[in-house]
Amino acid sequence: MVLRQPIVVVMGHVDHGKTSLLDAIRRTNVAKKEAGAITQHIGASEISLEDIRQACAGALGGRLPPLSIPGLLFIDTPGHESFTHLRERGGSIADIAVLVVDITQGFQPQTFESLEILRSFKTPFVVAANKVDLISGWKSPLPSEYACSVISRIERQAPQVQARLEELLYGIVGRLHEKGIESERFDRVSDFTRQVAIIPVSAKTGEGIGELLLSIAGLSQKFLEQQLRTEVGGVGKGTILEVKEEKGLGTTIDVILYDGTIRKNDIIYFGTINGASKVRVRGLLKPKAGGGEREKFEYVDSVSAAAGVKIYAPGLESALCGSPVLVDDGNPATDQFREIENMVRGIMEEREAVGVVLKADTLGSLEALKKLLSSQGVEIKSAGVGKVSKKDVVSASAVAASDPYKGVVLSFNVDVADDAREEAARLGVRIFSSNVIYSLCEEYSAWVAEQKKRESGSARERLPLPAKLLVLPGCTFRTSKPAIFGVEVLAGKLKKGVRLVDRKGEIVGEIREMQKEGRGINEAGLGEQLAISVEGAVCGKSFCEGDILYTYITRKEADELLSCCFADMSGSEKAALEEILAITDKKLI
Numbered sequence: 068m069v070l071r072q073p074i075v076v077v078m079g080h081v082d083h084g085k086t087s088l089l090d091a092i093r094r095t096n097v098a099k100k101e102a103g104a105i106t107q108h109i110g111a112s113e114i115s116l117e118d119i120r121q122a123c124a125g126a127l128g129g130r131l132p133p134l135s136i137p138g139l140l141f142i143d144t145p146g147h148e149s150f151t152h153l154r155e156r157g158g159s160i161a162d163i164a165v166l167v168v169d170i171t172q173g174f175q176p177q178t179f180e181s182l183e184i185l186r187s188f189k190t191p192f193v194v195a196a197n198k199v200d201l202i203s204g205w206k207s208p209l210p211s212e213y214a215c216s217v218i219s220r221i222e223r224q225a226p227q228v229q230a231r232l233e234e235l236l237y238g239i240v241g242r243l244h245e246k247g248i249e250s251e252r253f254d255r256v257s258d259f260t261r262q263v264a265i266i267p268v269s270a271k272t273g274e275g276i277g278e279l280l281l282s283i284a285g286l287s288q289k290f291l292e293q294q295l296r297t298e299v300g301g302v303g304k305g306t307i308l309e310v311k312e313e314k315g316l317g318t319t320i321d322v323i324l325y326d327g328t329i330r331k332n333d334i335i336y337f338g339t340i341n342g343a344s345k346v347r348v349r350g351l352l353k354p355k356a357g358g359g360e361r362e363k364f365e366y367v368d369s370v371s372a373a374a375g376v377k378i379y380a381p382g383l384e385s386a387l388c389g390s391p392v393l394v395d396d397g398n399p400a401t402d403q404f405r406e407i408e409n410m411v412r413g414i415m416e417e418r419e420a421v422g423v424v425l426k427a428d429t430l431g432s433l434e435a436l437k438k439l440l441s442s443q444g445v446e447i448k449s450a451g452v453g454k455v456s457k458k459d460v461v462s463a464s465a466v467a468a469s470d471p472y473k474g475v476v477l478s479f480n481v482d483v484a485d486d487a488r489e490e491a492a493r494l495g496v497r498i499f500s501s502n503v504i505y506s507l508c509e510e511y512s513a514w515v516a517e518q519k520k521r522e523s524g525s526a527r528e529r530l531p532l533p534a535k536l537l538v539l540p541g542c543t544f545r546t547s548k549p550a551i552f553g554v555e556v557l558a559g560k561l562k563k564g565v566r567l568v569d570r571k572g573e574i575v576g577e578i579r580e581m582q583k584e585g586r587g588i589n590e591a592g593l594g595e596q597l598a599i600s601v602e603g604a605v606c607g608k609s610f611c612e613g614d615i616l617y618t619y620i621t622r623k624e625a626d627e628l629l630s631c632c633f634a635d636m637s638g639s640e641k642a643a644l645e646e647i648l649a650i651t652d653k654k655l656i
Contacts, residue, residue, distance in 0.1 A: 068297065074163075077167060114141065168196055196235070207271075307322055332348060335392050351377070481500075539554060549603075550576070550600070550601050556591050
C-alpha cells in the first residue's frame with residue numbers, strides 16, 4: 068500500500084477567481100519548466116511534492132514540515148459547476164476542496180451551494196479568501212518579494228488596510244458560523260479538526276499560494292492518510308469527467324482515477340442512461356508534453372491513482388458524465404455490473420409519487436440536485452440525465468392535475484428540446500432552467516410561494532372565513548325579513564354573504580349587509596362591533612340576544628382554506644375554525 072495524491076476540487080461562486088487560482092497554482096508547477104511541459108493529466112493538473120516545497124520554501128523560510136504524500140491532483144474544470152458534484156461510490160471523488168471566496172464580495176449563491184455540496188458529501192475543505200490585492204490601499208509585492216509569506220505581506224500593509232482585511236475575513240467567519248461551521252485565519256487555527264482554515268490569497272500576484280498548497284497538503288496527510296492509501300496493483304476505480312469525440316478515435320471518456328490501476332485490455336463497467344454497460348479498453352492516453360494538434364496524446368500501458376486518463380474503446384457513446392468506472396476484478400463473487408446498475412437506477416428514478424421532474428447534465432449534478440430538494444421536503448417524480456424532452460413535460464402535466472405546485476420541470480445545465488418547449492406552452496407547464504443548482508432551487512421555491520400567495524388571496528376572497536360572533540344584548544333593530552341586530556367579532560374575520568350557524572350547527576341565515584358607524588363594510592375583524600342584516604333569521608326564534616353564532620363552513624371548504632391559506636391565517640381565525648369544525652362535523656356536514 069502506498070499514499071496516493073489527494074484529489075482536490077476548486078469550488079465557489081462564478082467570477083470569484085476559481086480559474087485564476089488554478090492558473091496561479093499551475094504556475095508553481097511550470098516555474099522552472101518550459102511551456103507545454105506541465106504535468107497535466109486529462110481534466111487534472113498534478114502538483115508534485117517538489118513543486119509544493121519550492122512554492123512554500125520562501126514563505127516559510129525553508130522550514131517545511133515533513134510531507135510524504137507524492138503531491139496534489141487538482142481537478143481542472145472550474146468553469147463547469149456540475150463537475151464539483153463528481154462522485155465515487157461512497158461520496159465525493161474529491162478528498163479535499165478549496166472554497167474560493169472573493170474577499171471583497173463575500174458569500175454569493177454558488178458559495179452557499181458549494182457549502183451544501185461539501186457538507187452533504189462530508190468533504191473537508193479550506194477557504195481561499197481571494198483578491199486581497201483589490202482591498203483599497205493594498206500594496207502588492209515587487210517581483211523580488213513574491214516568495215515571502217502572506218502573513219509578512221499583511222504586516223507590511225498600512226494599519227487601515229490591515230483593519231479592513233480583518234473586517235472582511237471576519238465577514239467570512241460570520242457567514243460560515245451562520246451555517247454551523249467554525250473557522251479562523253489559517254495561522255490562528257487552534258484545532259484543525261474543529262475549525263476551517265481561511266487563507267488570504269491573490270491569484271493575480273501569487274500572494275498566499277504557497278500557504279494554500281501547504282495547508283491542503285498538510286491537512287490531507289494528517290487527517291486523510293487512511294483514505295489516501297491505495298494498492299498500486301489494485302483494481303482501478305474512477306469517475307467519468309467528460310465524454311468526448313476525438314478525431315481519429317471516436318468517442319472517448321476522460322476519467323479521474325481515484326484508486327488502483329487501470330491497464331490496456333482491462334474490461335471496465337460504467338453507467339449509461341439505460342443502466343450499466345461494459346467495454347474492453349482499447350487504449351489509454353495521456354497528454355503529450357509539447358504535442359501539437361496531431362500529436363496531442365501518447366499511449367500508455369497502465370495508469371495508477373490518483374490521475375486523469377483518457378480511455379478509448381468502442382461502445383462508449385452512451386457513457387454518462389459523473390458515472391463511476393470500475394475495472395473488472397475477475398472475481399465472479401463480486402457483481403460490479405449490478406453495483407453500477409443499482410447506483411444509476413437509484414439516481415435516475417421514475418416513481419409514482421406526485422413530485423417534480425428533474426433533468427441534469429451529469430449523474431453527479433443530478434444527485435446533488437436531488438439531495439438539495441429532498442432537504443427542502445420537495446417530492447421527486449422522475450430524475451434523468453440529458454435535455455428536457457416532450458415526455459418530461461407530459462409527465463409534469465399529469466402531476467399538475469393532482470398538485471399544480473409540483474407539476475413542473477427543473478433543468479440544470481441542459482437544453483430544452485423544441486417540441487418540449489412547444490408542449491410546455493400548450494399544456495401550461497413551467498420549466499425552470501439554470502446552471503446554478505442553488506439558484507434553480509431558490510427560483511422554484513420563490514415561484515411556489517408566489518403561487519400559494521395568489522391562491523391564498525383567491526381562496527380568501529372566494530371562501531367563507533371562520534368567525535365567532537356574540538349577539539349583543541339590547542341591539543336588535545329588526546326581528547325578521549331581514550333580522551337586523553348588533554354583533555361583536557370574538558374570533559376570526561366576518562365577511563358579507565356568509566351563512567351563520569348556532570352552537571348546535573343549525574343554520575340561522577345569510578348575512579346580506581354589514582354596517583359600522585353608519586357605513587357599509589364587507590369585512591370585520593377581531594374585537595369589532597357592527598350591525599348585520601341576516602336573511603331568513605328570526606330574532607327570538609332562530610337566535611336570541613347573548614347567543615354565540617359562527618360562520619357556516621363545510622369540511623370541504625375548511626380543507627381548501629387550510630391547504631391554501633394556513634400560513635396567512637391568524638391565530639384567532641384558526642381557533643374559530645377549530646370550533647366551527649367541532650360543530651359541523653357533529654352534524655356530518
